[in-house]
Amino acid sequence: MEKFGWPMGPAYLLDVVGMDTGKHAGAVMAEGFPDRMKHEGTTAIDVMFDNKRYGQKNEKGFYRYELDRKGKQQKVVDEESYKLLKPIVQGDKEFEDDEIIARMMIPLCLETVRCLEDGIVESPADADMGLIYGIGFPPFRGGALRYIDQTGLDKFVELADKYADLGPLYQPTDKLREMAKNGQTFFA
Template identity: 40%
Template structure:
């Protein structure tokens, strides 16, 4: 874009065309954008790859006493990150999904994509107990 002198407001054309202070969509911008191949992951796998690592990290937070109760994590996620309140928070969501499902999916992702997805010792302990976060830690 710089080679084509699309410098933005400075010269009136960039991602948009500028007429005075008014910015107008420029259809020519699409020629600069390359679209990558659509992912082969299902919607469920996409959600799992984004949310389940947060569940794993939240388990570590509880283990390390950064948070003392699952509801503290849930409130922090709802008010701090905008996590969907109707889901009850991150750990309530994980309990609803099923800890075994979260654990097993993270294990499968670890095998395929690397150790960053490996279930933490804390999540492993919860999984082994057969309980969810709220039952394991108490509410």
């Protein structure tokens, strides 16, 4: 995700935020949006939390943290994480960069679409600016809705449909499908 332009990848972000915070945020979202956000079974966050790997705050999470010669915490790959996660991994598979990006970006983009459709944000520009300034969305990509426009709504819906078996987070809204069918965009 760093290659895509994010300041850090999801595992590192969880370590920075803290596994306890990530677990709590996940529970709140699952309660509010159970159709899309509820998880069945044990998640990687659960494993880290249950093993007291809270991230940077206790120097071990998905990564291990050591002080460099200037006294700044540095992330280090920790083989123990792989061992802890092995029981919940559903099989070893190498993913191409494009597939990783799709699996990470589709849910974020679709939730942004829902925020616009539900009136949580007033305009596509408001949504995209919130993502850029609020969570560090890569500014040169313009935000989630600009990213969908640049991809092409029809191609984005097609890509989401390719991953629809991963669950409701990957399923486009009816309105987005209609926009794609009509050749519409979020930005003129």
